[in-house]
Every structure is written in C-alpha cells, then in structure tokens.
Amino acid sequence: MFEDFGGDAEPRRYREALRSAAAAVALAWRSAPGTVTAYMAVSVAAGLLPTAAALLVSRLLDGLTRPGYDGLTTVAVLLIAATLGGALTIPLADFLRGQSTRALRLRVQDELFDGVNRLPGLRHFEDPSFQDRLRLAQQAAGTAPDLLVGSLVTAVQAAVMLAGFLVTVFVINPVLGVVTLLLALPALRTQLTAGRRRAELLRDTMNNSRREMFYGSLLTDTDTVKEIRLYGLQRFFTDRAGAELRTVVAAERGTELRNLRARTPDLLLGVAVFGAGLLWAVRAARQGELSIGDVSVFIAATAGIQRGVEQLASTASTAYQAALTFTAFRTLGEVPVDLPLPAAPRPVPPLADTLELQDVWFRYTAESPWILRGVDLTLTAGSVTALVGVNGTGKSTLVKLLCRMYDPTRGRILWNGVDIREFEPDALRERVAAVFQDYGRYDLTAGENIGLGRVARLDREDLVAEAATAAGIHARLSRLGHGYRTLLSRIFAATGAAGAAEGELLSGGEWQRVAVARAFMRRDADMMILDEPSSGLDAAAEREIHDSLRELRAGATVLVISHRLSTLRDADRIAVLGHGRVAECGTHDQLLDADGEYARLWRLQAAGYEPGHVGVADAPAAVAAEGAVAGPGA
Numbered sequence: 001m002f003e004d005f006g007g008d009a010e011p012r013r014y015r016e017a018l019r020s021a022a023a024a025v026a027l028a029w030r031s032a033p034g035t036v037t038a039y040m041a042v043s044v045a046a047g048l049l050p051t052a053a054a055l056l057v058s059r060l061l062d063g064l065t066r067p068g069y070d071g072l073t074t075v076a077v078l079l080i081a082a083t084l085g086g087a088l089t090i091p092l093a094d095f096l097r098g099q100s101t102r103a104l105r106l107r108v109q110d111e112l113f114d115g116v117n118r119l120p121g122l123r124h125f126e127d128p129s130f131q132d133r134l135r136l137a138q139q140a141a142g143t144a145p146d147l148l149v150g151s152l153v154t155a156v157q158a159a160v161m162l163a164g165f166l167v168t169v170f171v172i173n174p175v176l177g178v179v180t181l182l183l184a185l186p187a188l189r190t191q192l193t194a195g196r197r198r199a200e201l202l203r204d205t206m207n208n209s210r211r212e213m214f215y216g217s218l219l220t221d222t223d224t225v226k227e228i229r230l231y232g233l234q235r236f237f238t239d240r241a242g243a244e245l246r247t248v249v250a251a252e253r254g255t256e257l258r259n260l261r262a263r264t265p266d267l268l269l270g271v272a273v274f275g276a277g278l279l280w281a282v283r284a285a286r287q288g289e290l291s292i293g294d295v296s297v298f299i300a301a302t303a304g305i306q307r308g309v310e311q312l313a314s315t316a317s318t319a320y321q322a323a324l325t326f327t328a329f330r331t332l333g334e335v336p337v338d339l340p341l342p343a344a345p346r347p348v349p350p351l352a353d354t355l356e357l358q359d360v361w362f363r364y365t366a367e368s369p370w371i372l373r374g375v376d377l378t379l380t381a382g383s384v385t386a387l388v389g390v391n392g393t394g395k396s397t398l399v400k401l402l403c404r405m406y407d408p409t410r411g412r413i414l415w416n417g418v419d420i421r422e423f424e425p426d427a428l429r430e431r432v433a434a435v436f437q438d439y440g441r442y443d444l445t446a447g448e449n450i451g452l453g454r455v456a457r458l459d460r461e462d463l464v465a466e467a468a469t470a471a472g473i474h475a476r477l478s479r480l481g482h483g484y485r486t487l488l489s490r491i492f493a494a495t496g497a498a499g500a501a502e503g504e505l506l507s508g509g510e511w512q513r514v515a516v517a518r519a520f521m522r523r524d525a526d527m528m529i530l531d532e533p534s535s536g537l538d539a540a541a542e543r544e545i546h547d548s549l550r551e552l553r554a555g556a557t558v559l560v561i562s563h564r565l566s567t568l569r570d571a572d573r574i575a576v577l578g579h580g581r582v583a584e585c586g587t588h589d590q591l592l593d594a595d596g597e598y599a600r601l602w603r604l605q606a607a608g609y610e611p612g613h614v615g616v617a618d619a620p621a622a623v624a625a626e627g628a629v630a631g632p633g634a
C-alpha cells in the first residue's frame, strides 16, 4: 500500500515496487504496444553502438601502428557508420518515446477517472488523505510508466554497453574486471535508498504541495480574486504559498543532501579503482605486455564500466522511485468503496408510497459530533414536505443521506419500505432531482448547464428551453449573444469567427435559476429536493419558481429547505429540525397553533413583512430572523 512503503520491511517494499513497476510497464505497453517495441529496439541498438565504436577505434589505432595493415579504410567507414547510427538513433528514440508518452497520457486519464468514478459516495472526496493520494496517483500515473519504460530501456542499454566493456576488460585484466563489477553492488544499494527517499519525500510533502497550489489558485481564481483585492490579501496568500513551497524545498534539500552524502564513498571508490587500473595499464604497456590500442581500450572500457554501473544504479533509483509512487495509482482500484453495494441490487420502483427516515443518526467521522440524532420523518409520495431549522442543524446533511452520498451511521432510510442500501446508488439517483445549496456552476454553454440535469437529453433544445422556462430563465438565456449556445464562463473564451471572446456572465440569482432549470430537466423524477432553491432570487423569480414547482411536481414527492418561511406555508407538512431531531412536524396552521419553535420563527419573520408576500423587505427580515434564532438553536 502507498501508506506503508516508508516504514515497511525492505524485501516487501521491493516486492511492492516490482508489482507496481510491472503494472506501470504493462500500462505503457497497453497504451501503444508497437511504439513501445520500436522504442526499445532502437534504444538497444543505440546501446550497442558505443561499444562497437570503441572496438573500431582500437582497431584503427592498432592498424595505424602496424605497417602494411590494409583494412584501415573499412574500419574507418565502419566507424563513420557507427557514429552516424549513434546520431540517428537518438532523435528517433526521442520521437518514439514522445509517441508512447502521448498514447499513455490518453490511457492514464481514462484509467484514473475510472478509478475515481467507481466510488459512489462523497466520503473519500471529503477526506484530505484521499485527496493527497489522488494527487500522487495522478502525478505518478502521468509520469511513472513513461519513466519506467525509459528506465528499462536505459538499463538494457547500460547493461549491453557494460557487457561489451566487461568482456574487453576481462580479456585484458580479469581481476580488475571483477573488482569493477563488484563496485556496482554498493552503488546500486545507495541509489535504491535514494529512490525510496525521493518517493517518500513526494508522499510526505504532497499536502504542502497541494496547499501551495491552493493558495496560488486563490490569487487568480475569479471566485476569490475580488475579496483578495478588497481585503488586501495578496501578500498574505503569497506568503502562505511561499511558506508551503519553502517547506517542500527544504525537505527536498535535506533528502538530496542525505543522498549525496551516501553516494560520495561509492564515487571515491570508483575513482580509486579506475586510478589503480590506469597505473597498472601504463606499467604493463611500458613492459610491452599491452599495445597502445589495448591501453586505449582498457581506459575506455574501465571508464565505460564505471559509467555503466553509475547509469544502471541511478536508473534503478529512478525506477524504484517511480514504482513506489505508481503504487498510489495501482492501488487506487483497491480503495474500498465508501458505500457498501448490494451483491444483488434491487430495481428501484417508482416512489408510490413513502420515503421514510427511521431513527437516522449520522456523524461525518467516528471522531466528529453527531449531526443527526434519531431523525424520524416520513415523506408521503406526491406531497410537499418543507424542512426548516437554524443554520448548521443538518438539513443539507439530511439531503446528502437521501441521495445516498453517505449512509446513515445508524437507522435506515426506506423507499417504499425498502432500505435504500439495497439499491444501486446510481439507480436511486436516477429517480431524484436536486438543487443543492452549493450547486455547480459549470464553465459550459447555457444549454449544457441545464441539459446536464438529464445528460442523455443534453441535445434536446426543446426540453432544455422548457426547463429554463419553468425556472424563469428562458428569456434571459435567449437574449445571450449565442442564445443557449453561449458559453457561461469567466475562465474560458469561446473564440468566434471574428476571433472575439464570447463567454458571458450571469448574476448570482440567474445562476441559481439555471441550477433550478437543471433539476427541472428531471421533471420525471419521483423525488425533487430543493435545498434553498430561492435564496438568491428576487421576489418575482421566487414566486415564479414556486408556481412552476407546483405545476411540475404533479406526482413528484418534494422536499424543500428554506429559511424564508413564507415560501413554505403551502407545504403539506413542515418539519422543524433541531438538535439533530425532528422537533415539530405539521401543517403551517397546526404548527402555529402548537406555538413552538416554528411559530416563534414565523412571528420573527412576520414582523419584517406580510406572511405570504415576498418583497424587497424580506431580505433584511430573513437575516434578522436567522440572526435571532441562531443563538439558542445552535
């Protein structure tokens, strides 16, 4: 596992790395088998050429010193051919590597998103350690397979070159050959440790790197840049980004210093062996035991072996690091799904009876406080239920449970009497339309922003316009430069024929209507959930949406959450959530008669405006009411 590779026993870590390396190479192979084969072949050929060139140089030198030797031209031509081959294989290998990297990028994107999309709930996405892991997986998936294939090729090249040089040195001085080869072992171990340290560094600083990116994005994000300027936060966030980066850089420096210290003895030893070999070769040449050509080959081969050993070791280091980080990607598919899925899911029937929360308890983690503490609530099919309560009482949390983004920690939610855990989450969600409090604003066209509500009908302009009309946004969207095809974006520019940027902006309330229209694309949904659907709307729009809802909801079961009680008085039932439970439940009149929390909230808001009338005066009134109730209820 990714979490374990720092503290694990060495052999198990190597095994994990090997599995990851195999998976990464297999991934690269699956992406572009032909290109990867060609790349390897060209690279191996490139590895053979230096040895061939060294041998040819030796032949040439010997030929020059041997009177009457007539093969000089052939040797020279071969040497030129080897040089030419060397020159050609480099750009060709580069191109092939680029090709395989491009194919890999396409493949990785699919596999990564498949790994993420198979998680049905929200829990992992709201867990910072999962976010760290995801980021590492993303980073590793994009680079590790390529690095590993590259390392494999480099290793084969280095091994081929090494073998050639080793044979040469063995022929001249077997002892020196063995010693030089043995030197590879400590160097290899040092480099593997260096690779592990780098992989651990990447993992351990991922949170800092993500924060650094986050602070950086705040400084440029269109959503935050306004406040940043108003409050003069540029320096503040720049410093924070800088502090995170400094932490990463300091950790990197520490790791690289440790790696350098560990490597120095290996390097010194290598030079000592080379020096000894050189002295021996010079002495042997003086005594006539070696020819000048032998000495030149010997020097080139000893240096070549050391270079090869060094290259092999550092390749192993890179590969080990890449393999360890790739573990985050490889094991992404092993992340347990956050919602247990039934072995034999039941089909979700139309909601003909009730949707019932039975003694539902919920907290986000085992350490965090209970948000819901035994909620009992029955939504009758075809009726409108309103949910009210002060800020933070868990209304939106309850919505997440109804959409099965989370499962209740205790208790059950029954759809026509069947526990919703017996359904496929996607099948359940197919039957639900929702406007979340924090709905999405997609940098897509106006039509797409609405059509996403029923993506299979994204291109049905008639249905999109119908939903927009019901949400009271049709006229506005029709007036946009390109109507429903206008890009609603502040970060992307659609370039038109004249080359002008065509993205247009909507106001907050207009965006909210677009989100409502998106939900209205699912007018066939059994359950419609509206979490503060009109908080940003003007009075007329709010009335319009509620009228549409009345018209559209025919047959649908509706749950509306709102702080504006005036918009909820027509609901069939109003449930007041307080202290994690349904404190009161009834019709508007029943709750007023009961003279409890609802009646108190109602009177507070009514003091600001006529009940039922929604006008400009309701905004301050609502704020005043919320402020007044937040204290005791919170």
Ligand SMILES: Nc1ncnc2c1ncn2[C@@H]1O[C@H](COP(=O)(O)OP(=O)(O)OP(=O)(O)O)[C@@H](O)[C@H]1O
Residues within 6 Å of the ligand: 126, 364, 368, 371, 389, 390, 391, 392, 393, 394, 395, 396, 397, 398, 437
């Ligand atoms: N993902 C989360 N992880 C941990 N705690 C959360 C998470 N989301 C919400 N909470 C906590 O759950 C509590 C209830 O939040 P929730 O959004 O459900 O309240 P609400 O009743 O909808 O509030 P409001 O009226 O302000 O919209 C809050 O105190 C919040 O801190």
